[in-house]
Amino acid sequence: MGTIGIRELKARASQVIRRVRERGEEIEVTYHGKVVARLVPASRTVARRGTSASVWSTLDRVAKDIGAAWPKGRSATAAVREGRRDL
Numbered sequence: 672m673g674t675i676g677i678r679e680l681k682a683r684a685s686q687v688i689r690r691v692r693e694r695g696e697e698i699e700v701t702y703h704g705k706v707v708a709r710l711v712p713a714s715r716t717v718a719r720r721g722t723s724a725s726v727w728s729t730l731d732r733v734a735k736d737i738g739a740a741w742p743k744g745r746s747a748t749a750a751v752r753e754g755r756r757d758l
Contacts, residue, residue, distance in 0.1 A: 672696070672697045672699060673696060673697075674700075674701055675687060675700055677700055677701065677707070687710065691712055695712050
């Protein structure tokens with residue numbers, strides 16, 4: 672992964688975007704030496720969105736399984752409080 676300062680990015684924006692688009696490079700943008708942004712190909716961003724959708728789907732399934740096995744009349748708050756006492 673390459674890095675580029677914000678001033679250099681401003682001067683060479685077209686070239687940098689071409690590298691990201693054509694080569695699939697990820698480039699970190701720095702401001703006073705600290706990374707403030709990351710340029711990534713759009714196709715990777717879409718893939719991450721799809722991945723997050725699958726993560727939410729998995730979390731929904733896990734919540735449903737926990738809910739099915741959860742004791743009736745017991746609140747999650749009470750379970751957390753009880754767990755904290757054991758620490």
